[in-house]
Amino acid sequence: MAADPASRAQAPRARRDRPGAGADEGHPAGAASPAGTTFHAGTASPADVTAHGGGRAVGLWRRKSLRFRLTAVASAVLAVALVVSAYVMIAVLGNALLATIDESIYQRARDTVSLADAGRLPDEMTSPDGTLLQVIDGTGRITHTTTGTDRLVPLLGAGDRAAAVGRGEARFLDGKPYGIPHMLRVRVLSADRGQTVIAARPFSEVQTSVSTAGHVLIVGTPLLLILLAGASWVIIGGTLRPIAALRRGADEITDTARSRRLPVPEARDEVHSLATTLNAMLARLEKAGVRQRALVSDAAHELRSPLASIRLQLEVALGHPEGQDWRETAEGVLEDTMRLSRLAEDLLSLARLDERGGTPARGEPVELDQLVAQTVERYGEAVTVRIAGDPGDETGRSPEGGPIRVTGDALDLSRVLVNLVDNALRHTSAPVVVELWAEGADAVLTVTDDGPGIPEADREWVFDRFTRLDSARSRDEGGAGLGLAIVRETVHAHGGAVHLEDASPGLRAVVRLPLS
Structure with a gap:
């Protein structure tokens, strides 16, 4: 039955009256795309489905083993190479046979022409x-x-x-x-x-030869590809075997392992270089771990003595309050507290140096001559300063002109000088002599005392953390053995060097820093 014209006329109006059916509303739910495909709300478009499927394929490929992926890639390359080679061989063979036939019929025709010309x-x-x-x-x-x-x-x-x-x-x-x-x-x-x-x-003979060669290649190429793929699987497996050994070795390494090293293959290849580099890294980590454990152990040992002294003084004072000199007790506790404070500051300085990885906190220009004069001023007559270029300089070593400027952190460099001067004052009876001058591309800073000195065999060892010579074992005579360690770490962070030498009598600490 034909539809009523009035009802047909009402249908477009009804569609227009539906919410969201306007032409300026974009693509509403259930609207047809330009290509005629209807997309409903919550339904992914073909592009989304394709991208999602491609992502799954890439994820599946990445989850495969390295051996499988290398073999697959090598097999794919071999397959392309074999197909191209087979095509080229068939083409070359056909052209060669065609050229042979052309040459043959030309010679036969040439001979016949000669006979015809001669009758x-x-x-x-x-x-x-x-x-x-x-x-x-x-x-x-x-x-x-x-x-x-x-x-x-x-x-x-x-x-x-x-x-x-x-x-x-x-x-x-x-x-x-x-x-x-x-x-x-x-x-x-x-x-x-x-x-x-x-x-x-x-x-037909050319066609037969080409067809025979094609059949041979159709059968032989897949067999050859399978053979080469198997050989690639075996060869790649042998190549990756040292890497598997490295993985097993890394899996066996624990914090309590006696030897934390990875097996190094005999072949001098990239895997050998990788194993050597990783072992060097493990050695550095092991050294850092040993150093950290030693630092914790030594710090605990150093903290125990002043804490025990404070506890003992307070227990005695509280146990006998009637006969206790509280001022003397407070002075003793204050002295031990100051030792704890200095130890905490030294440990914090070393921690910051380790955290920065051997670089200074700042890289600003520092006028070292002014820094030395301002730092030593607090010691008064206990320290004598000689800076090259001063009117009273008797060393004869003076710069070409201008201040002695280095690049680094002024606070860290000031701490270097303070540690050296404090260390010298503990072992000297005469004023400590501080000298500064420019020599070539370096600024040279020396701190000299007239104390008993240090044997030559121990002059490098004393720069280690928590190191004190037998003559300075008394807690009342020296610090915790961190001053020279801070000096060396700070000087190295600034690109310089420090060493001790004989001053006859006494000891001289020599610091070299590169000039700006």
Whole structure:
């Protein structure tokens, strides 16, 4: 039954009246796309589905083992190479056989032309290689042919023969119209007295050879690919075996392992370099761990003594309050507290140096001569300062002009000088001498005392953390053994060097820093 025209007219109006059905509302739910495909709310578009599927494929590929991925890639490359090689080989083989046939029929035609020009053509011509020959006179009549060749109809008409002679190259010819069930390769040469020689040879032998080679390649290429893929799997597995050994070695390493080293392969390849680098990293980590444990142990040992002293003094004072000199007790506790404070500051300084990884906190220009003068000023007459270029300088070493400027952190460099001066004041009876001058590309800072000195064998050892010589073991005589360690770490962070030398009498600390 046909729809009522009024109802048809109302249908568009009803669609327009639905919410969200306006043309300016974009693509509403259930609207058709320009291509005619309807997408509903909550339904992914084809692009989203394709991207999601591609992401799953990439994730699946990445989850495969490295051996599998390398073998797959190598096999894919080999497959492409084998297919291209097979195609090129078939093409080269076909062209080579075609060139051989062209050369053969040309020679046969050339020989026949020579016989025709000499008038020595036999009545019955033969062709051992199967070449078909026709000799046509100037009137278009066939005068001589090989056995099995049509004697009435030439293989090519007069116009085709003239074109073939002018072109000077062989051409293909369908042999079925002439009772020959093969495609022919034909060459035409002209002879004397208006004669024409047509030489033809079936192309089926080339087709057979190419087809046979193609069948061999179709069967042999997949077998060769499987063989090469298996060989790649074995070779890649052998190549990755040292990496698997590294993984097992890393899995066996624990905090309590006696030897935390990875196996190094004998081959001098990239894996050997990787194993050597990782072992060097493990050695550095092990050294850092040992150093950290030693620092914690030594710090605990150093903290125990002042804490025990404070506890003992307070227990005695509280146990006998009536006869206790509280001022003396407070002074003793304050002294031990100051030792704890200095130890905490030293440990914090070393922690910051370790955290910065051997670099200064700042890289600002520092006028070292002013810094030395301001730092030593607090010691008064206990320290004598000699800076190159001063009016009272008696060393004869003076810079070319201007301040002695280095690059680094002024607070850290000031702490270096304070630690050296404090260390010298503990062992000297005369004023400590501080000297500064420029020498070449370096600024040289020395701190000299007239104390008992340090044996040459121990001058490098005393820069280690928590190191004190036997003569300075008393807690009342020296610090915690961190001052010189802070000096060395800070100087090295600024690109310099520090060492101790004999001052006869006494000891001299020599610091070299690169000038800005």
